[in-house]
Amino acid sequence: MRYWLILQLLASGLSHAQELKEAPLKGFQLGDRVHVGGWFDLWVDDAQGEDVDGYVPHVFFFADLRISQRVRLFTEMASINTEGLGGSTSLQRAYLEFKHSHALKWRLGQFNTPSGLWKEKHWHIMVDANRKPLMAERRYIPMHALGIEASGGAMNAVGNWDYSAFVAQSDNRELDNQASFGADVSFMFQDRYRFGSFYYDYMNSDESSDPLIGQRQTWLTYAEVRLRENVLLLRAERIHVKRQGAADASGAYAKLKWQINQQIFLNYRYDDTDNVETGLPIRSYAHTLTAGYWPTDWLRARIEYGSHKQSIDSWRHEWSAWLGFIF
């Protein structure tokens, strides 16, 4: 009872006037409306048995301007140094977002192509392997879309739906007046089982490893299962690309992640994907085993052993180590 009295007494002092505080986030808050942050990483590998090579492959920087409760302007720049061969700085994302509700959010500008599971969280600072899945490395689906996107989600007693639909300009220098459109729908059941599908109709992008110009119709199907309170994660994604004037291409990966504790995980992935770069029917395969250690909220580390081959070659092996810093 006396504690109740203490609380009552304190109640007069702790009232509406004592405001709640924002939880601290990584990055820097500039005034009330602007948040900036980013990350960079270090990479060391002995790719394909060559000499050990180390470099800074990524520096990302973002600025998030909250115009109002529902409207924000987000921009992200990146300097990307592919395989240590030289860097380029480019605008990754720049969009104006209007959040009507959890069920409907609009984005206008350049955003990540909302497709499947891997691309949703493709940044090296967030993923659980050093090497991307082969189907992502081939860039059959363009990384970004310039246009307008509607997305959102809904929840009921059974599970939750998420959707995204967008119209974008084709990212092809020779056919840049072509519009493209796509949609992704997924359903999560019991917060454990997620199934989804993505469709995209577009002109082949300049960034793709596929050298042929022409229309593409891509289906991506995916599934994810989380077991034992997120200790185990099983995931698979499969892509099928219908190529105008050429044979179809397809690819898939499957992975198993074991979250040993909050800081340490092991991840194994198997890849099997068409390689259409040369025009010959070549298939690529890869096994990737990764150990990750995320000791703090600003430092992340991974070490990885990979083994990969083209259908006409023998297996090649690689070690790589990665260190990421969030600022």
Next chain:
Amino acid sequence: MLMLALCLFLWQQGNDGFVVIAHRDFPAQSLTKRQLRHIFLKQISTIGKHPIYPIQYRSEESLQALFEAAILGKRFDAKAYWYEQQVQAGEKPPLLVQNEAHALIYIARNPGYIGFVPKGLSLEASKLGAKIIRVSDP
């Protein structure tokens, strides 16, 4: 002295579990763990037409860790989740209360708010007019 007494009392509550509390006008008497998870991950922002506002403690607080393990999962890394949300979607974590007393009083006085306090404060929460929310599996 009063603050000291309160701190001592709250310290005594220890890790005796938690109860979920909400403002008396909160539009639900009970929630499943799954619903709570979605509320505290800000994947639900309304129940019916009523806006809801989760509040939490600093991540270093033992009560916060207890809640996260029980509701979000033992291996769930809330800091990593909110970093991803921040970079991907501009979402921010729930606002912070300073301590259990602040949570009790803020929730009791502000419609739509939901949070959690040590189980030992259930009676005090009721006396302040807050609603105790029953939590069921899954």
